[in-house]
Amino acid sequence: MSAKNSPDIWDLVEAKRETFFALSDRVWEMPELNYEEFRSVAEHAATLEQQGFRVTRGVADIPTAVMGEAGEGGPVIAILGEYDALPGLSQEAGIAERRPVVAGGNGHGCGHNLLGSGSLMAATAVKDYLEAHGLKGRVRYYGCPAEEGGSAKGFMVRAGVFDDVDIAISWHPAPFAGVNNPISLACNEINFHFAGRASHAAASPHLGRSALDAVELMNVGVNYMREHMPSTARIHYAVTDTGGSAPNVVQASATVRYLIRARDLAEMQGLLRRVKKIAEGAALMTETTVRSEIVSGDANLVGNTPLEQLMHQNLERLGPPVFDEHDRAFAAKIQETLTDEDIKSSFARFGLKPRMGVPLCDTIFPPESGDGMFVGSTDVGTVSWMVPTVQMRGATYAIGTPGHSWQLVAQGKAPAAHKGMEHAAKVMAGTAVDLFRDPALIEAAKADFRERLAGTPFVNPIPDDVDPPVSTKTSQAEEVAS
Template identity: 75%
Template structure:
C-alpha cells in the first residue's frame, strides 16, 4: 500500500505558492487564446519547481507543458486557465459588483483548475524523486476550453500520443468522480450573402441575407422535434448586416453550437443543420458559407481509473470547511433561487437534506444520470488516452455555472481548500498508477473495449486552425 499521507503532506507544503498562482490568474482573466499572462504565470511556477518546459505546444502560444521524472509510464495532469467574457466581479462580495464594466471573469473556476492540476503534478514530481520511482508526470496547461477546443487541436497535433493515462478535475459544488458523460459538440458560423437594395423603392432587387438567417432559425426550431432528446442546439446572430431597416441587408451571420451524446449523432445532426441553412439560402436566393470554428468529442469513461480515483476520495474524505467558510457560503446562497440549489443536488442524484451550504460528503461513484451536462474538450483527449476526472467542491451549493457568484467565490479560503483537496486526490491517483502497472494495463484494456474498433473522428476538421491572436503589448510581456 502506498504512503498516501506522504503525498498529501507534499501537497499541503506546496499549496501556498499555488494558491497565489490561482489568485494571480483570477486577477488577470483572459479569454480564448488570449491567456498570455496566465500562461506566463504557469510557466514561471513550472520553472521554479524544476520541470522541463515546452512552450508553444501544438503551435498554440498560450499552451505550455512541464515534464518531470525519467522512464516508466507517462501520467498527464490536465489544467486550464481561460476565463469567460462579461463576468467581471469583485472577489468575496455577495452582490453583483463588476470590477470592469463588460470585463472578463473566471466564471468556471479555471484559475483553480490549472493551479490545482499543477499542484498535483508538482507533488507527484517530488514523490517520484524522493522514492526513486520510475515514471514521468506532465502538466499540460491547456488554454481556450470555453468554446475554443484547444485540447482538440492538441490531440490533432499528437501531443498526447505517448501519454499512458490522463487525469483532470473541475471545480464544483460537490466532490466525486465524474460520471463520464458529456456532449460532443461543434461550433460553426453560417455566413449568408445576398444583394443590398433600397427597402422601399426597389425591394424586389434585394436578396436579404438577414431573411436567410431568420428562415434558418425557423427551420432549426422545427428540427428540434426530430432530433435525439439528449441533443442540444443553440445559436446567436453575430452579424445582422447593419442597423438601417430601409436597407435590404446583403450580409448576415448566425453562429450555431450543436451538441449530441455521441460523435456519430453529432456528425449526423450537424449535416442536418447544414441542410437547413442550404434551404434558407435557396429560399432567399442568397449564398451560404459554413465555417467550423471548434468542436469537442464526447467523454469516454474508464472504469478501472474511476474506481481508483473514487477509492482515493473515500480514503481522504471530504473537504474540511470551517464555520467561517459556511457562513460566507450562506451569504451567496441568499442570492440563488430555490431551483438553483435543487438543481445542484439533482445533478448528482442527491436529495437536499440538512442545511449545509458547502459539500460535506463524497458523492457516490457514478451518481447522476448525465441529463444535466455540457461539453468539454477533455472529451477529445479521452478518445486517445485513458482519462479520468473528478469534481472538487470549491463553492456554495447552488452556485450557477458561468455566473458572477462563481467568479466572486474564486479567491475565498473555501475555494483554496477545495483546490488542495482535488490536488491530493489527483496526485494519489497518479502515484497509485505508477506503482501498479497492472492498473494501467487494465485501464488501457477498458479503453480499447469502449472504442470497440471505432476510430476517433476529430470534430475539428484538418483545415480548421486555432484562432491564434497576437500578444498585446503589456508591461510584463516576454518576461
C-alpha cells in the first residue's frame, strides 16, 4: 500500500476518537477481575452494536467474551482486545500520589481499559474503510476477558474460535511505541492441595500430619531448585489456604498456588514436572497427600517477520505519538514517585539508551529491541500458535512507570493515555488495511508461520479437562445483558 492511503484510515480512527475515549474511561471506572467483567463486556457489546457490527455474546461459552464481525467474504483479520483489571490497585485518576478510590479495590494497573477500547477503535475504522472502498474481507473484534492469569484466549483457542482467522493483531499499553518483540514466557498456574490429619498441637502433636508443613517444605524445595533452572525461567507462589488461623491445631489441609514460566512450552513443561516431584517429596516427608490442579496456562509468543515489518512500516509512516506540555508535566510528576532505576530500566527494556528528564515517549523503538530477559506471559501467545499474530506497544504512560502499579492506574484516563491509544489504533488499523489491500502480504505471513512451526506440534497448556471458572457467574451476565 502506498503512503497516500494511510491518512484515509487514520481519518476514520480520528472520527470516532471521542466515542472510544469515553468507552475506555467508562471501563476504567468499573474495574473487574478475571471472568467477572460483566459491565465491561456489556459496554463493549453495546458499542459494537452501535457501530454496526454483527455481535456474538458468550464466545466459547465464556459469558464475558464477545465477538463483533463486519464485512463479507475475503480474508478474516481479527483485532484482539481485553478489559480485565487487577486486585488491590484502586486509585484516583489524574493525581501523582497514592489515593485509592476504594480501599483494597480493583484498578486497571495494566491499562486494559485502553487495550480493549483501542482495539475496538481500530476494528471500527477498518470496518468503515472496507465499506467506503468496497473491499472484500471481514474484520473481527474479539473482546477477550481474563488475561491477568485467567488465560481466556487459551480456552477460546481450544473452542476453535480462531480456526478461520487469517491474521490476528493486538497491542498493549507501554511507556514506548513500537512493534512488540515477540518474546514471552510460556506458563502454567497450578494449585497444590495438601491433605493431612488434624490433632491437638499440644496434647497429641504426634497424631497430626500437617498439610501446612508440607506446603512450607515444598516452597523450600522449589527455592533450592531456582539455582538449577534456566536464568530466563520464573517461578512464583502464593499460599492461598493455610488450613486455619488457630496455632493449637495441626492443619489438616493447605494449598499453595504456583506460577511456572519458561521460554517455551517444552521448557515450561519440564519445570512443571520437577515442581510436581518436589510436591510429592514434601508430601512423603510429612506423611500427607497432595493433589495438583492446573488453573490456567499460556503458550509463548510465536513471532512473524512479515507482519512485524509491515507494522513497523506503519509506525514509521505515522511517527511517534504527539504529546503536549500538559501531558509531559503530569508524566514528570508521576516520575517523581519513581526511582532512577525504574526509569533507566524502562529505557533498557525497549533497547533504548536512558535519557533522564524525558517523561514521555518521543520516538519509535527499533524492532527486536531489548534482550528479552525481563518479560512476562500473555495468552496472546496461545493465539499466535494458531494464527499469524502481530502486536505493538503503544505509549500511554510515563517512562519508568511499573506495570501493575497505582501509578499506572492514575494515568489511565489522562489525555496522554487517550493519545497513545489513538496512535496504537491508527497503526493497527493501517496494518489491517495493508493486508486487505494486498493478499500477498497475508500469504507471506502464513508462509513464515508454517516455517516457524514446522515439526513443532502445538499442545495447549490448558488441559482438556480444565474449564474456565465461569459457571456460577452466568446468571450475573444475563442480568447485565437484560
